[in-house]
Amino acid sequence: MVEQVAQMIVHGEAWTVKDLFVLPNEYVYWSIQIVMYPYMTGLVAGAFVLSSLYHVFNVEKLKEIARYALVFSFALLPVAMMPLMLHLMQPLRGIHVLMTPHFTSAISAFGIVFMTYAFIVAAEIWFVYRKFIVESVHRLNNKQDRSGLESLLLPIYKIISLGAMDLSKEALDSDHKAVKFLAGLGIPVACFLHGYAGFIFGSVKANALWMTPLMPVIFICSAVVSGIALCIVSYYIFMEMRKWAAKRGKNWLLPDALAQGGTAIPVEQLRSIQEHEVKMTSKYLLIFMTAALTLEILDMIFRGYTAVKSWDALRMVIYEHDFMKIFVYQYGLGNFLPFLLLLVPGLTTRRAVIASILVLFGVFMMRWNVVIGGQAFSLTFAGFMEYHLPIIPHDIETFKEGLGGMLSVIFAPFIIFYFLNMIFPAFMSDDEVH
Secondary structure, rough: OOHHHHHHHHHOOOOOEEOOOOOOOOOOOOOOOHHHHHHHHHHHHHHHHHHHHOOOOOOOOOHHHHHHHHHHHHHHHHHHHHHHHHHOOHHHHHHHHHHOOOOOOOOHHHHHHHHHHHHHHHHHHHHHHHHHHHHHHHHHHHHOOEEEEEEHHHHHHHHOOOOOOOOOOHHHHHHHHHHHHHHHHHHHHHHHHHHHHHHHHOOOOOOOOOOOHHHHHHHHHHHHHHHHHHHHHHHHHHHHHHHHHHHHOOHHHOOHHHHHHOOOOOHHHHHHHHHHHHHHHHHHHHHHHHHHHHHHHHHHHHHHOOOOOHHHHHHHHHHOOHHHHHHHHHHHHHHHHHHHHOOOOOOHHHHHHHHHHHHHHHHHHHHHHOOOOOOOOOOOOOEEEEEEEEEEEOOOOHHHHHHHHHHHHHHHHHOOOOOOOOOHHOOOOHHHHH
């Protein structure tokens, strides 16, 4: 135990700079990976909520990007726990949360919520793509000159078909009903998945910046905003790659087309789909941004109006120490500027993507200001601590808790999605899937 405490102190000394009157054992222990943890879980929940707008609420205008959001949410899911694994000094013990979950701890309850959500998303994807899976089994079975990828996909499709080969109208109607039920069930589970992260911070009584009942609700709203924004940006990037590959015949960039037997979509049709989906999704992003921004401003006003005992220290953190990070980066660049970009008439695809990138930056800064800013002031209320992100690592800890670990978490879901897209093509039309 003494050795672990000593490791934690060294763990914080590597990137903490103290100012004024700070206790000797105080450091910024929760670093960039704890910032990335609620950020990534929020992306998972937000992407799933976007897909549910079509499956549950029948928003037909979002049917193309909704299916993409569902598959991309599944690719984000395993990365949600990656920041915790990188942050833990004993990462092999992390699996205990999933093996022995209970509700006496918010972290332990995460095991139940995470596994429940994972099963819901996996089941929904299976019902959405069951017809495609069965047709792929028949198509590849009858094909004599299968490629290497097709030879690999055939046993995978046979396994994940689970023997359900019925393609009758009654069976497909049952699939539709199951998808709608699972999507509706998944919305509260996805919100709870990320809301508990806000609950962890909001229930810490010893920290004045975190202790607020609005914290879980703010986390949920910002999660939906970030998930929708990421889907817009990534969908735009992947569609640009598809257009580039379609013009030059680079099929290795279209693994989903290879899985479908090499079918290709004309460039003009890809451009039309891209513009329609991005612009329509941006309208819903604007709606959820309004709710998230209102809650964050309400929380700020409430703190100033109540002016609890620790308000003097909080005021120095918010209005002086972290003024640039909160009011310029988070609210200015990450909220108000993209809000105006989306609100001005004549919205273009590129303007919507730029606004979505700024929204992702704003939500990241919100997570940063909560996690790092909550540790910025000393318990003496007369000193501050500054976290400096390690850029060039000099050991494994500064890599995991630095820029290298952060980039690993960011790029991991895109790599997973590339291979997942081979099995479950995310860019198929709705008629082809069902």
